[in-house]
Amino acid sequence: MYIFLLFGLPLGFILLYFRVYPKDEALDTRRAFIRGLLAFIPTWIAARILGSLVPAAYGSFLLSFHELADRALPFAVVPGLSYLVFYRMRDDRGHGFQQRRMTAFYAGALAPAGLGEMTRIWGSPDAYSLFGLPFAMCALALAAPWAFLALRDSFGLSLIGFVLASLGGLVVLSLGPWLFLAQLWPLALGIVLLSVGAAWLLAAPELSRRPPKPITA
Numbered sequence: 001m002y003i004f005l006l007f008g009l010p011l012g013f014i015l016l017y018f019r020v021y022p023k024d025e026a027l028d029t030r031r032a033f034i035r036g037l038l039a040f041i042p043t044w045i046a047a048r049i050l051g052s053l054v055p056a057a058y059g060s061f062l063l064s065f066h067e068l069a070d071r072a073l074p075f076a077v078v079p080g081l082s083y084l085v086f087y088r089m090r091d092d093r094g095h096g097f098q099q100r101r102m103t104a105f106y107a108g109a110l111a112p113a114g115l116g117e118m119t120r121i122w123g124s125p126d127a128y129s130l131f132g133l134p135f136a137m138c139a140l141a142l143a144a145p146w147a148f149l150a151l152r153d154s155f156g157l158s159l160i161g162f163v164l165a166s167l168g169g170l171v172v173l174s175l176g177p178w179l180f181l182a183q184l185w186p187l188a189l190g191i192v193l194l195s196v197g198a199a200w201l202l203a204a205p206e207l208s209r210r211p212p213k214p215i216t217a
Contacts, residue, residue, distance in 0.1 A: 001125060006114045008134025009141065013107035016142075020207045021100055032087075032101045036108020039082035043109050044116055047074035059181060067174035071133070076140050076170055079109035080148045089152050096209030102145035103207065110137050128180040128188060135192035136173055142199035143169075146206065169195075 013033075021029055051070030057063050083105050091098050114134065121129050147166050154162050173195055179188035 001130065002114075002118045004134050005118055005130050009107065009114060009137045010111045012134075012138045013104070013111070013141065016103070016107075016207075020204075021104075022210065025097065025100065028097075028101055029104045032104040033108035035086050036079065036082075036105040036110075037112065039079050039085075039105065039109040040112045042082055043074055043078040044113070046078045047071060050074055061178055063178040063181070064171065064174045067177050068170055072136070072140070072170045072174045075110060075113065075137065076144045076147075076166075079106050080144060082109065083148075089149070094209070095149065096206050099145050099149055099203065099206040102148065103141060103203070106141040106145055110141055113137060126177070126180065127185065128177045132176045132180070132188055132192045135189075135196050136176065139173065139192065139195035139199040142196070142203045146199075146203045149206075 017029065047070060050073065051066065054066045054069040056066040056070075080102075083102055086105075087101070089098075091101075114137075117129055117133060147162075151159065151162060151166075172191060176188040176192060179185065179191070
């Protein structure tokens with residue numbers, strides 16, 4: 001019952017690794033993933049604190065704001081802030097390398113979240129946590145690194161607009177539990193699946209980018 005919640009994101013990252021990660025980045029990727037595992041600790045602590053501050057209004061649209069505080073916002077933001085403890089936001093090896101490394105870091109930070117969520121719902125699992133949340137975490141692991149690197153290069157009104165758009169995306173991603181309770185589970189699954197697709201479209205160009213080959217005489 002809990003298999004997809006536990007292994008959905010790790011398996012998704014394994015597939016991504018074999019699809020887009022160059023072999024010569026294997027050591028950097030493993031190191032980033034392991035450091036990401038350490039970042040799970042502050043991520044989980046922040047999620048529990050924020051989630052406790054926003055009451056869960058079951059049966060109301062307001063439940064989405066609890067989901068935003070309890071999962072989506074800390075899962076999206078705290079790994080990115082933790083990344084700055086280990087790495088600089090700019091690297092001479094190029095934007096593609098930076099995004100691949102940051103995505104591996106996010107995958108490490110969110111991979112244990114499935115186990116953490118399983119302990120929270122053990123004995124009374126809900127359908128969204130079992131089947132929707134793994135897709136939502138995959139979407140965050142793909143989109144959040146792209147968003148952080150885009151924010152790095154944004155200024156003024158474009159920065160404000162990007163932050164607001166990102167928050168809006170997180171709110172939409174947080175609708176899942178309320179939609180499941182409202183018996184609108186096809187819509188909830190559609191949102192998380194479309195979120196994964198949109199995240200891939202945003203992230204894929206940089207994830208697939210390779211540094212130019214040196215010109216030989």
